[in-house]
Amino acid sequence: MTSKQKRRLKNDAIGYSFILPNLIGYSIFILIPVLFSFILSLAEWDGSSNPIVFVGLENFRHLMDDSTFKISLVNTMKYAVFTVPITIVASMLLAVLLNSKVKGIAWFRTAFFFPYIASIVAVGAVWNMLFQPDYGPINTFLKMIGIQNPPGWVISTDWAMVAVIIVSIWKYMGYYMIVYLAALQGISGSLYEAAGIDGANGWQKLRYITVPMLTPTTFFVMVMLTIQCFKVFDLIYVMTGGGPGRATNVLVNFIYNAAFVQFKFGYASAAAIVLFLIVLVVTLVQFRGEKKFVNYM
């Protein structure tokens, strides 16, 4: 063995000694389950000592005929279609406001970020009380300003999703506000100065400088948010439990019920693969879109 080979071998040993503690745990508890989910999606299994039966794409065929699955998919999309754009606009505008250099601005940032770190169970409990249809503060307020029949919120099939969307936006807006703030601080002040000399007003600066300069961030936020929407579970579970009826039953609710209520592990994994494919497509669209539309200076 030459000394060069020896050195390489030694480097390999050192390198692996560093990553092994993590790699072992990571392989057993994350990597293998990820790979296993593809296999399980092709099988039928109740989790007992009964053997796993391979059924090919049967689970996926069943999913396509399953009305609950279809509803959960539609509900998830509804949730995403409203949550994503509203959160983007709200967090961007907030960031622009909070980028001002005035006294006490750090306190305001803290206030807006606060809901993000609060536990979903606690937050869900409060909002459910705020949304209480008969005596809750929200409906009391709506009656006060003259709305005769305020919505039933979480107990109404038409309004439960709206309630969940409102809470989601409230909870996650602060997180993306911070992402936007970091991006705003990267925009060169000379752009605004130049626009000011040309006589641009505040709105024009926002419209023609800030928003275009933030496109890469907006793309990133859009993808993060969309993925986050497709994997929503906790908030809905604690606020509505997927109900009333199936009104807020989302994709992960479906996976959870199939696996841990009905013990159809293969079927649940197939639905999880659908979730994976959606996330994959969203991520790929981002990569393509970033190259095409994003305005880099």
Next chain:
Amino acid sequence: MHIRNNAKRIILYVVLIALALIMLVPFYWMLISSLKLNKDVFSLPMKWIPDSFHFENYKVIWGKLPLIMFFKNTSKLTLFTTVIQLFTSCFAAYGFAKVKFRGRNLLFILYVTTIAVPWQVYMVPQFVLMSKLHLTNSHLGLILMQAFSAFGVFLMRQFYISIPDELCEAARIDGLSEYGIFGRIVLPLGKPAMATLVIFTFVNVWNDFMGPLIFLNSTELKTIQLGIRMFISQFGAEYAWIMAASVCALVPVVLLFLFFQRFFVEGIAASGIKG
């Protein structure tokens, strides 16, 4: 010009204060409700400042459910997960950032790819695997499944990459082993990133709901988040108590947040710029 700027500033403050109040109203409502009598929480007209403060609510709730046990369980899970996460992530990150070995890039790509896979995609097979290893309904199982996230390795590695190689090279010439360079140079320099990782892991594990929901059945193993759920289902109409329990569950994270806010903000900002 000066007057216009002042007017603008006042408008800005008014807008900011109004928005901040809207954001914080749910927390304020939670706090005042936790100090009311159960029957007064929804009484009309609504009282934004209660007539009397019933601090005894905070005493009563501890006897209603084993909340102390839930707190202990949550603290244990949080502590062990965070320590294992931090220790193995820093170690692995040094390997990926500063040691050249065969298979490094391939392994790193594998790590990065799985960051993009949501846990909800593989939670079912993970549960199956854990039950085969007899690790379901145990704290150990929950700790192990959350302690090896690829995110931790990624975060630390990105930070270590920014530490100049010349620094390590100089130490190598001085005769320090790789472990010595890691322990004496890279690890201390990486403290800010470690703080970010600790805080994010802490908050995630403390607030985690779905993991314990799936993995823990026995009451004596449950976490504070599951505890509040139990509280709601058993004392559904005792609104003040539910709010008091919720406030208790928030306190540790709130304290952590107020003291280490800087690291939260830096962590998020870094992840945003990366994208």
